[in-house]
Amino acid sequence: MDLIAPTSREEVRAALRDASARRAPLALVGGRIHEAKGNPSEVDRALSLTSLDRIVAFDPAEMLAVVEGGMRIGALRERLADDGQEWPVDAPDEATVGGVVATAPSSPRRLRFGPLRDSVVEVELVTGDGRRVRSGARTVKSVQGYDVHRLATGSLGTLAAIVQVAVKVRPLARSRRVVVASDGGIDAGRRLLDAVALPTAVVATPDRVEVGLEGWPEEIDEQTDEIRRVADVAVVREDGAAGGVEAIDAPVVVEAAVPPSKLDAILDGEPNYRALIGVGIAWVGLSDDGERLTTLRRRVAEAGGIAPVIRGPGGLGDAPVAALDVHRRLKAAFDPANILAPGRFWGGL
Amino acid sequence: MTKLEAARRELSAALGAEAVLVDPLALRLYARDASIVEGTAGLVAFPRSVDDMVACVRIAATHDLDVVPRGSGTGLTGASTPLGDALVVVTSKMDRIIEIRPEDRLAWVEPGLFNLDLGTALRGTGFTYMPDPSSQQVSSIGGNVGTNAGGPHCLAYGVTSAHVLAVDVVLSDGSVARLGAEGPEAAGYDLRGAVVGAEGTLGLVAAACVRLTPEPPSIRTMLLDFASVEDCAATVSAIIASGVVPAALEMMDRGIVRAVEAFAHAGYPTDAAAVLLVEVDGIEAAVHAEVRAVEEAARANGVGTIREAETPDERALLWKGRKSAFGAIAQIAPHYHLHDCVVPRTKLVEVLTGVYEICRRDDLTVTNVFHAGDGNLHPLLSFDRSVPGTLERVLAASDEIVRLCVDAGGSLTGEHGIGLEKRDFMPLVFTADDLAIQACVRGAFDPTGRMNPRKVLPDGARCGDFAVAAAGADDLGVVGADATIPEGTWI
Numbered sequence: 011m012d013l014i015a016p017t018s019r020e021e022v023r024a025a026l027r028d029a030s031a032r033r034a035p036l037a038l039v040g041g042r043i044h045e046a047k048g049n050p051s052e053v054d055r056a057l058s059l060t061s062l063d064r065i066v067a068f069d070p071a072e073m074l075a076v077v078e079g080g081m082r083i084g085a086l087r088e089r090l091a092d093d094g095q096e097w098p099v100d101a102p103d104e105a106t107v108g109g110v111v112a113t114a115p116s117s118p119r120r121l122r123f124g125p126l127r128d129s130v131v132e133v134e135l136v137t138g139d140g141r142r143v144r145s146g147a148r149t150v151k152s153v154q155g156y157d158v159h160r161l162a163t164g165s166l167g168t169l170a171a172i173v174q175v176a177v178k179v180r181p182l183a184r185s186r187r188v189v190v191a192s193d194g195g196i197d198a199g200r201r202l203l204d205a206v207a208l209p210t211a212v213v214a215t216p217d218r219v220e221v222g223l224e225g226w227p228e229e230i231d232e233q234t235d236e237i238r239r240v241a242d243v244a245v246v247r248e249d250g251a252a253g254g255v256e257a258i259d260a261p262v263v264v265e266a267a268v269p270p271s272k273l274d275a276i277l278d279g280e281p282n283y284r285a286l287i288g289v290g291i292a293w294v295g296l297s298d299d300g301e302r303l304t305t306l307r308r309r310v311a312e313a314g315g316i317a318p319v320i321r322g323p324g325g326l327g328d329a330p331v332a333a334l335d336v337h338r339r340l341k342a343a344f345d346p347a348n349i350l351a352p353g354r355f356w357g358g359l
Numbered sequence: 360m361t362k363l364e365a366a367r368r369e370l371s372a373a374l375g376a377e378a379v380l381v382d383p384l385a386l387r388l389y390a391r392d393a394s395i396v397e398g399t400a401g402l403v404a405f406p407r408s409v410d411d412m413v414a415c416v417r418i419a420a421t422h423d424l425d426v427v428p429r430g431s432g433t434g435l436t437g438a439s440t441p442l443g444d445a446l447v448v449v450t451s452k453m454d455r456i457i458e459i460r461p462e463d464r465l466a467w468v469e470p471g472l473f474n475l476d477l478g479t480a481l482r483g484t485g486f487t488y489m490p491d492p493s494s495q496q497v498s499s500i501g502g503n504v505g506t507n508a509g510g511p512h513c514l515a516y517g518v519t520s521a522h523v524l525a526v527d528v529v530l531s532d533g534s535v536a537r538l539g540a541e542g543p544e545a546a547g548y549d550l551r552g553a554v555v556g557a558e559g560t561l562g563l564v565a566a567a568c569v570r571l572t573p574e575p576p577s578i579r580t581m582l583l584d585f586a587s588v589e590d591c592a593a594t595v596s597a598i599i600a601s602g603v604v605p606a607a608l609e610m611m612d613r614g615i616v617r618a619v620e621a622f623a624h625a626g627y628p629t630d631a632a633a634v635l636l637v638e639v640d641g642i643e644a645a646v647h648a649e650v651r652a653v654e655e656a657a658r659a660n661g662v663g664t665i666r667e668a669e670t671p672d673e674r675a676l677l678w679k680g681r682k683s684a685f686g687a688i689a690q691i692a693p694h695y696h697l698h699d700c701v702v703p704r705t706k707l708v709e710v711l712t713g714v715y716e717i718c719r720r721d722d723l724t725v726t727n728v729f730h731a732g733d734g735n736l737h738p739l740l741s742f743d744r745s746v747p748g749t750l751e752r753v754l755a756a757s758d759e760i761v762r763l764c765v766d767a768g769g770s771l772t773g774e775h776g777i778g779l780e781k782r783d784f785m786p787l788v789f790t791a792d793d794l795a796i797q798a799c800v801r802g803a804f805d806p807t808g809r810m811n812p813r814k815v816l817p818d819g820a821r822c823g824d825f826a827v828a829a830a831g832a833d834d835l836g837v838v839g840a841d842a843t844i845p846e847g848t849w850i
Contacts, residue, residue, distance in 0.1 A: 069703075069705060070600070071596055071599060071600060071704055071705050072703050072704055072705060073599065073604075073704075094602060114544075116543070116544075120543070124517065124521055125543065127549060127552060128517050128520070128521040137796070141792050141795075141796070142792065143790075143792050143793050143795075143796040144789070144790070144793050145789075145793065145796075145797070147701065147769070147770035147788070148703070148768060148770075149701040149702065149703065149733075149734055149768075149769055149770045149773070150701070150733050150734065151509055151513065151518055151701055151733050151735060151770075151773045151774065152701055152770035152771075152772065152773060153506060153507045153518075153556045153770075153772050153773065153774060153775070153776050153777070154770050154771040154772050154777060154781075154785070154788060154789075155777065155785060155788075155789060155793075155794075155797050155815065155816075156553060156556075156557060156797040156800045156801060156815070157520075157552055157553055157555075157556060158796055158797065158800060160520075160549045160552030160553055161548050161549060161550075161552070161553055161800065163549060163552075164548070164549055165548055169548070180604065181602035181603075181604065182602075184602070207573075207576050207641075207642050208573070208575075208576075208641060208642055225641070225642070225645050226644060226645045226648045226649075228644035228645065228647075228648065229641065229642040229644045229645040231644075232642055232643075232644050233642070265544075267540070267542045267543045267544035267545075268542045269460075269463040269465070269541040269542050270462065270463050270464060270542075271460070271462040271463050272542075288464065289543055290463075290542045290543045291543055291544075313542075314540070314541055314542065315540070315542045315544075316540070316542070316544060316545065316546050326546070327546075329546040330546065331546045331547040332536040332537050332538055332545075332546075332547060332550070333528075333530065333534075333536040333538065333547075333550055333804075334547075336530070336536075336550060336803050336804055337547055337548055337550075339799075339802065339803035339806070340548060340799070340800065340803045343796070343799035343800075343802070343803060343822060343823075344796070344799070355547075355548075356546045356547045357546075357547060
């Protein structure tokens, strides 16, 4: 695959203008960590944004970081940690900020800190035809104009290149601990969710439940006691975090999203999963076998959810897309020549 | 038969005659919100169901009427002010809680439900709905969704958008789409996120699925007073720098404290230059530690007294003072003009000083009560419109205040929205291309241009192919009608 590697925003614009003029489709790429998410798209060129890797502005007093889209998550993590803060997305170090915003992966800590989309307050984009547009504001709250940044978040690179992002960051926890309960399953996870006051994560696997705790040492101790009252504790890992999707060993991983009460219905009999109790995300490890994927997707659809594959083949699935006409008009406005990973997104976009 | 009369007949047939108002008093009443902008309404309809709402949109389409959604009318920017012959769709009869599902941490509600009524209904479930705009006693969830409303507790918990999982929206073609999902992710672009805060210009919200948050086990509320505004603002920064993110961090200046105290009798110190209302919540042990951290930050910055609410009643009283601030300012002067800009926290003092200077120079009364933790200022100009030239001076000063905030790197609005009042300021913060893509977003949802037109985007913002119709500004603007401030008008 040919790789275009612009070193400035102007070069990104020129490359996209040129691709649009020639109707030559391409894939926007960053750290290529979340590339599996999306339907197959027939492109033979990639436009890499990794050279746009500067931190544009960061003042800890503002609890906001403005960074270029190609900045690596690891580099950002180190910079923020120098001032005692973090962006709690828990993506791999090699992922880029723009890639993470475009694919909107879930963190186990979503229970406490919410979805990634809530932390994105401003973006600067280059549209498929090379226009530079910005939306939002560099303040912790703003309702000026239409939130184009929300459309870009999770758009899988099909609307525009994300060249700059402002994200809300937060103080690093004073202390962290993971308490691993020795019983597994969704019910065990729910008991812990009910028993513990404010966990950052409750991750159930078939044979364990990991409870993530953060905060003042006193509150972590108090919540550890709450766990011990309802469960046998197998392991306590100081300064640890509950594991995410990376802890699943399987060639294919599905990220199912359902109302939290439906987790047991979709996971019944599954031998390899990590479920975010109270959130409704379940990462399910499958062998490279399409039949089990079909069965899982049927169950998820009955539960009113979606089940895109995020590792291995399988695409996004065939969940219905609401207001498809609106989607088509948006795609046509942002990417009039349809060059940005055509077909990768939901609804064949 | 005029198109209005034809539409009235069809609406009456579909919704019932009692659900459609055309008398001059009603049209006048629904021609404005809580801002100083007044418009004109053609028809007012009160749907009771999604089907009724669909009928409103279809009938309006048949007769080429604009559709203007309205909740409780507490909006502060003219976003629900109709212009021309518009059909005003009032959601106040759609005020049911459809279901509460603690097991899924969600509730489905109709748009006309008052924000506070949802909170009341949730008592005893262990969950709460976090966004708490000061108008929550009467502002509707649908209106909160339309403006992406904030409130004191959005500092720690995020604004309305973070608490809306899904919306059922009636689009301009009369179709109903569920945007977002009951689960944590939905298929497609985040159209939900675009609708929240779009001020009813993308479609009518017929139902909202809101996220419920576990009630914090422990809450402490403190009132701190300061001899200078600078010390108060420095304390805000010091608290944030200490790594504590309070649930709420609200600042009030002397003018507002005096007005509030006379009204709410909350025991606020009327001799202080500024007071800070700080709330921390969470697990008891953490809350205890955070109270200490807040006290340390305040002492290092010259705090006068620190008063902590000892009982739930005391806490309620402290909050009553804050949340009734805008009811209280009616004693200062009959009219008001309120701002909502957001500035970087580190620029709070600089901008505040600038606001005071502008108002002193122009001999205008300004008071300030705001979400200091968010940098969300609410300078409030009180005036008497009957004094010739006053309104013009207020608007000129307002213009300067907005520019001051923007120059400091701020946003035009943090939680009230753009509406009619701020739309012509949009080019201050966005380029022509930025505005064009926003017009595209609008056009993608509403190719007809009939959904609450002329709000949010300034004239001339167009999206190539979609050419969102932005009509002229001739019948728009501040109308000199009398508008005394209703007691309990909020931000």
